[in-house]
Amino acid sequence: MRGRKVFVTLLVMTLALLASPMWAQSNITTGEVLGTVKDAEGGVLPGATVELRNVDTGLVRRTVTNAQGAFRFEFVPVGTYEIRAELSGFRPEVKQGIAVSLGTSVRVEFTLNVGTLAEEVTVTAAAPLVETTRPDVANAVGEIQIANLPLNGRDFLDFIALTPQSTVDDLGRAHIGGMRGIQNNFNIDGANAQSTFFGEERGGTRPAFTFSQGAIKEFQVIPSSYNVQFGNASGGIINAITKSGTNDFKLEGWYYFRDESMMEDFKKPPAATVAPQKRAFEQHQFGLSVGGPFIKDKLHYFLSYDGQRLDRPLALEFRNFPAGREADFEAKTGLRLADESFRTITQTNDDDVILGKVDWQVSSSLLATFRHNYSNYEGQNATSDSITTGVSNNGLERNKFNSSVLNLNAVLGGNAFNELILQYAKEERPRMANNTSIPEVAISSDAFFGRNNFLPNNLIEERTQIADNFSYYLEKHGIKAGFNVDLVSYDDYFFRYQGGRYFYRSWNDFFNNKPSQYIQSFSDYDGRVKFDTNYYSGYVQDEWKPSPHLTITAGVRYDFQDNPKPEETNPKFPNTGKIPDDKNNWAPRVGFAWDPFGEGKTVVRGGFGYFYDNTPTLLLANAMLTNGIRVVRVTLNCTSSQPCPTFPNTFPSLGSLPVSTPDLFVFAPGYENPKTKRFSIGIEQELGGNYAVGGEFIWSYTKHLERLLDLNLVPVGYTEFGTHYYNPTLRNYQDFGRIGQFTDDAESRYWAVVLKARKRWADRWMFDASYTYSKWRDNNSNERTVSLGTYGAGDDQLNIMDNWGPGDYDLTHKFVLSAVVLLPFDIQLSTIATVRSGYPYTPTDGRDLNNDTYTGDRAWWNGVHYGRNSFRQPYYRNVDLRLSKIFRFGASYELEIIGEAFNLFDNSNFRTSITQMVNYDRSRGVASLNPNFGRSNIAGSPRQYQVGLKFRL
Incomplete structure (x- = not known):
């Protein structure tokens, strides 16, 4: 009862916080996009409008560059984006094909040339291959790999074995970085996916799978996270997100x-x-x-x-x-030996x-x-x-669970x-x-x-x-x-x-x-x-x-x-x-x-x-x-x-x-x-x-x-x-x-x-x-x-x-x-x-x-x-x-x-x-x-x- 009262109090406080600007998260379910807007001479351009648009869902976000010409989009859902930067007196520039993956920080740089807003320049770009702002290493398994690599079963967690420093034992437990299997932490869609009773993923290792492989969009294994948002794991953080619908059926x-x-x-x-x-x-x-x-x-x-x-x-x-x-x-025993053994079940x-x-x-x-x-x-x-x-x-043996998650x-x-x-x-x-x-x-x-x-x-x-x-x-x-x-x-x-x-x-x-x-x-x-x-x-x-x-x-x-x-x-x-x-x-x-x-x-x-x-x-x-x-x-x-x-x-x-x-x-x-x-x-x-x-x-x-x-x-x-x-x-x-x-x-x-x-x-x-x-x-x-x-x-x-x-x-x-x-x-x-x-x-x-x-x-x-x-x-x-x-x-x-x-x-x-x-x-x-x-x-x-x-x- 005491715990439920604590929960209700925290919920009310959190909903109140949503009404006023405070702080935000490190990307456990999303990515981030950041960069600068400069002119042709390398000078920064404050006040430029930057628009981010998901090409599959139509999600649009806008921001304005600060005094250093910098912009940042946090909580960017995983997907492919088109980003547009414009400022009066300069030609707008659009960068297409920017892929945002789970937990990544994607840097996008703009250089605007003098011109009119009608002279828009469109280029095809790619996210940087090496993340230069991240202290820890995440081993990501993306949508292409999940859908196309050979998988002996349909449990996406088997891909943990692709991670360096990892091994999976005969019982299906993953050992990461020299740790016991119970020292991992599982998150799906930002929510705890653990059975804290057994110290393993919810559902355990007996079911063939507990989430459909076809429903997982991306996941990552983080053996050493210096981001303090992640905890309760000396082994690996296993972090996954599920797929979402798009504008196309x-x-x-x-x-x-x-x-x-x-x-x-x-x-x-x-x-x-x-x-x-x-x-x-x-x-x-x-x-x-x-x-x-x-x-x-x-x-x-x-x-x-x-x-x-x-x-x-x-x-x-x-x-x-x-x-x-x-x-x-x-x-x-009261048991017939022929029924008990020396037979096939x-x-x-x-x-x-x-x-x-x-x-x-x-x-x-x-x-x-x-x-x-x-x-x-x-x-x-x-x-x-x-x-x-x-x-x-x-x-x-039986195992049944229901998990409902709301993310705002x-x-x-x-x-x-x-x-x-x-x-x-x-x-x-x-x-x-x-x-x-x-x-x-x-x-x-x-x-x-x-x-x-x-x-x-x-x-x-x-x-x-x-x-x-x-x-x-x-x-x-x-x-x-x-x-x-x-x-x-x-x-x-x-x-x-x-x-x-x-x-x-x-x-x-x-x-x-x-x-x-x-x-x-x-x-x-x-x-x-x-x-x-x-x-x-x-x-x-x-x-x-x-x-x-x-x-x-x-x-x-x-x-x-x-x-x-x-x-x-x-x-x-x-x-x-x-x-x-x-x-x-x-x-x-x-x-x-x-x-x-x-x-x-x-x-x-x-x-x-x-x-x-x-x-x-x-x-x-x-x-x-x-x-x-x-x-x-x-x-x-x-x-x-x-x-x-x-x-x-x-x-x-x-x-x-x-x-x-x-x-x-x-x-x-x-x-x-x-x-x-x-x-x-x-x-x-x-x-x-x-x-x-x-x-x-x-x-x-x-x-x-x-x-x-x-x-x-x-x-x-x-x-x-x-x-x-x-x-x-x-x-x-x-x-x-x-x-x-x-x-x-x-x-x-x-x-x-x-x-x-x-x-x-x-x-x-x-x-x-x-x-x-x-x-x-x-x-x-x-x-x-x-x-x-x-x-x-x-x-x-x-x-x-x-x-x-x-x-x-x-x-x-x-x-x-x-x-x-x-x-x-x-x-x-x-x-x-x-x-x-x-x-x-x-x-x-x-x-x-x-x-x-x-x-x-x-x-x-x-x-x-x-x-x-x-x-x-x-x-x-x-x-x-x-x-x-x-x-x-x-x-x-x-x-x-x-x-x-x-x-x-x-x-x-x-x-x-x-x-x-x-x-x-x-x-x-x-x-x-x-x-x-x-x-x-x-x-x-x-x-x-x-x-x-x-x-x-």
Whole structure:
């Protein structure tokens, strides 16, 4: 309630500000156009009228040059413009073909000759290739690339991989500049497009797409932004805008198809006995977009729909199942083995995305835009892709969200500008279990069946946002300021282990009723927690031009994540009632851009600054749920002092347990959000002929990264290789089992050298190429783990620096090339080529070397204790190709036939999951070197083809 009152107050204040000239924004959804008007002798011409007109929408803006002959248009919507300058006594000059892209600053210079107003001069011009006033580097993906580059799916976010310093992991998370995937920030149409619960884009990574590729006009990735308007991201700012209608009616439809017959066979990895069998599937992607005017030059609309239907079989197979025990399995579980495994099931990935947008040019000084996006995803048997997951252990996944955004773009006089952004968004992520009749069973890693331990669950995330950005320009200064308020409510139903979970080391142990661990949770609150987390940000920045060829920006930003206060406190562990607020997140930044020769073709740019990240509220919810009161989670080790039930029995109530020492999750006192300091310096040079090259050096250091620490581990000595050795029967807190503390003592360091070359679209072709050499080192790379023992728990938890090594997604080398070429006869060719280093991995040991009861200890063999991420996967190579032919009918109809090949050269891209270096036979107490360690056993995706059609009107 308090947050809603704050929101209403800020909204009223902001609307009042629109009535008087104040300040305006840095271009998060638009660009800017600026320049000077001079006479033939080079003298400045004050009082000249400059008119800007969008050739597609008819938007017109006018201004008058100041005493220095300078003019500026802020909040210029992306598009192509015609600009006219005139002054009595001089011939007017018109420059056509000026392209304004997202976030760019386009400089246009006029030279007027003496003459009459009737002697107008028209020239075709182009925006400068090198931006000489921008301190940071943005990697832009324009409309031509979005529409024509090969894309394996229709998710425009896959183009993030074109960015230097970036990589995208198998789960679809982007890691930019040596940062975790949760350290990025997503904005679409100026509004927050995040799920702050999970720390990822709204909708997550399971849907094929959540915005239609056909609805995205441009987007950019900013790895190092010294503009203080951007925040809550130490990684990358992913900033996109959607398409708008124009004065011309336009319609486009598309259809893409592929199935297993358009896919080559997998290659056999060296450590595999047979080559993987390709899975039958059918994928259909289809959609339509339409746009045009309600009122020419005044009111425009744009609508789009995109859909996918994907069915693919998954052949299930429990590993090492003992022959002849099928009847025993059915009698024990109530499940027919033939129904549960050793069969093929169907997985689906079905998506529907609808976007509607209206742009209203209220006046020459006010543009109003409303956009709504609806996304709906459903995946049957989508909880797990593992062949060892039985049908009963899988589930139905859904994700649905609506996002409404209102943008008011106002010009408040010749020097003042304002943008107001309002958003309401609601996302739901229900996940249903296939079976709830028996507890979950894990047979080592050979089989999983029964009710999945985290199903069913649901999350409802509801967001109300107001953002306002202002600018006021003086002779040499541009003062920018703004604020952002996100009020977010969460309803999290996540009653994990409510149905119980048995763990067995082997099938033999399962049939003989010898579990090694049992977990069950209890709750009088239905395993649910509701809470609000509000996010407040403000910034102020000065853009100073001490000379026409030097721009210096200096500003400060403040971010505050207002965390909830838990409703319960466990009296036996008072810290359960505390989630710290980090209130000192001041982020000063300074940047510069210098044109050393004053020709607009060279820029030296750089900066230094501080950046903060939010903590995903998934961690907060876990701490408030698993506090020993709201949810009581008990882990039993099936010993005489901790006896386990007999499968399939569960404990009917907490009071029926032989012992009750629940697990807890808490936050460390004084916990702080991640803090990064970053420095970069680079140079970019236009070569002529629409070519440019550049290089950049980037360095960053991040501290206060989150990790999980078990507070109930008691060290009693040291191993022979120097790590702590524990006694699991001892506890620091006798009333509890495992105590997972979210701690902020992890850190990372990163540096990179980036070389780039590009050619913008001209003469029917373009390309963009980059090479990155980088080093990413940290002592914990987890994203947002809430499970003790799932990430790095086998390492020395009490000495985190012992875990220092390459980050999980460290890439020493990365080269990426994209190109689009229009050939004769309306044939178009485009490609994306990527070569990169393999990811690192850690050699593990089958023994619990430090006796902490967690698996995954780093390997110890022949006197060597191997380091974290001390081995690497093989190199990755991939080339995608798109070839199309356009057929024209009449004056306005086009049909494009498309063929695409992914992994054109059928590179094997083998990798290994055999990361256990040392095997251990518990029955004999004998350790041995794994002869298959590090050998490739997983094949990358083989060459695939896709066909498509596009119809345009």
